Amino acid sequence: MGQFSGSGRPDIAATTGSDAAIVIFAQLPSGSFAGPQRYAVGNGAMGIAAGDFDRDLKLDVAAANSPDNSVSVLYNQGAGVFGGRTDHAVSTHPMALVAADLAGSGRLDLATVARDGASISVLYGQTDGSFGGRRDFAIGATGAWGLATADLTGNHRADLAVSVGGQVRVFPGQADGGFDTHQDYTVGQGARGLAAWDLNKDGRMDIAVANYLDDSLSVLYGQSDGTLGGRQDYYCPSAWGVATGDLNGDGLPDITATNNWYNTVSVFYGQPSGGFTGPWYFRAGSGPRGIALADVDGDGDLDMVIAATEDGAVSILYGQLPEPATLALVGLGGLAALGRRRAGRAAV
Numbered sequence: 001m002g003q004f005s006g007s008g009r010p011d012i013a014a015t016t017g018s019d020a021a022i023v024i025f026a027q028l029p030s031g032s033f034a035g036p037q038r039y040a041v042g043n044g045a046m047g048i049a050a051g052d053f054d055r056d057l058k059l060d061v062a063a064a065n066s067p068d069n070s071v072s073v074l075y076n077q078g079a080g081v082f083g084g085r086t087d088h089a090v091s092t093h094p095m096a097l098v099a100a101d102l103a104g105s106g107r108l109d110l111a112t113v114a115r116d117g118a119s120i121s122v123l124y125g126q127t128d129g130s131f132g133g134r135r136d137f138a139i140g141a142t143g144a145w146g147l148a149t150a151d152l153t154g155n156h157r158a159d160l161a162v163s164v165g166g167q168v169r170v171f172p173g174q175a176d177g178g179f180d181t182h183q184d185y186t187v188g189q190g191a192r193g194l195a196a197w198d199l200n201k202d203g204r205m206d207i208a209v210a211n212y213l214d215d216s217l218s219v220l221y222g223q224s225d226g227t228l229g230g231r232q233d234y235y236c237p238s239a240w241g242v243a244t245g246d247l248n249g250d251g252l253p254d255i256t257a258t259n260n261w262y263n264t265v266s267v268f269y270g271q272p273s274g275g276f277t278g279p280w281y282f283r284a285g286s287g288p289r290g291i292a293l294a295d296v297d298g299d300g301d302l303d304m305v306i307a308a309t310e311d312g313a314v315s316i317l318y319g320q321l322p323e324p325a326t327l328a329l330v331g332l333g334g335l336a337a338l339g340r341r342r343a344g345r346a347a348v
């Protein structure tokens, strides 16, 4: 199962920031959305991630509660109804959250990046579907925002990438589920969201990162020696969240980024000769931050799901439509759009 509600269509989950809740929008067979259904989590939930944590074929969800220094886990009891939350302590002021099999155990683990704790906290998936054995890994700086996971070093393990200040720091995965000393790469200032994807289709994972203070998007390409290099920068005003996918269906990965102050989304289209053209701007909600891509309406093309902080709404941009359809008022925070193709994964 890839949907929360089992309707056959992707549903949407979002954190609400100050509201100590996550919200679920369940997509109906008609394509409209029910909800939002609210579920209590800790205070100030920011990051959100989904996955089948207890492997019962029902998609579960977790949120990182920044002022509470905790992660809340909610298990899907069926048909998109979630049980009470289980909280786990993490390092100070968690921001982004990812769910992935970091330890190679076959179970999903949770990792969150702590803005003031200057560390990554990893909660390891246990055989009974719970989380435990927390380990922290030092980032070496405060102010971290974004977190992504992929095999960035080519070591056939899940690595972690963190955006902090004007850098991306990559933590190579180790055999025991731990992470090695970070490798640092300079990007633009005020790095926020980041995404890992093979953007130039050479078989190695790359990184796209939104640089809020520099009004730019940086792309770093995976190199044959396991490092990142060949940085390219693109103008992207007030860049905050990032997501990657082939939006125009030409087989080349594209990049999207929210423009927080400009109430728009930027799209950068991959070029056959390498690199990207853009930005093309599309209107989004007010103060857009989190963005995720999924084929929400099932018509074969990727749609954008955007969480906006100022008007507290989740918006969807369907395929080629120029204007987003506002769903309903919700709060702010991270965002996960979830579909069959994304079972066990989530975008934040």
Ligand SMILES: [Ca+2]
Residues within 6 Å of the ligand: 051, 052, 053, 054, 055, 056, 057, 058, 059, 060, 075, 076
């Ligand atoms: Ca489950």
Ligand SMILES: [Ca+2]
Residues within 6 Å of the ligand: 197, 198, 199, 200, 201, 202, 203, 204, 205, 206, 221, 222
């Ligand atoms: Ca690549």
Ligand SMILES: [Ca+2]
Residues within 6 Å of the ligand: 245, 246, 247, 248, 249, 250, 251, 252, 253, 254, 269, 270
């Ligand atoms: Ca494309």
Ligand SMILES: [Ca+2]
Residues within 6 Å of the ligand: 294, 295, 296, 297, 298, 299, 300, 301, 302, 303, 318, 319
């Ligand atoms: Ca679509």
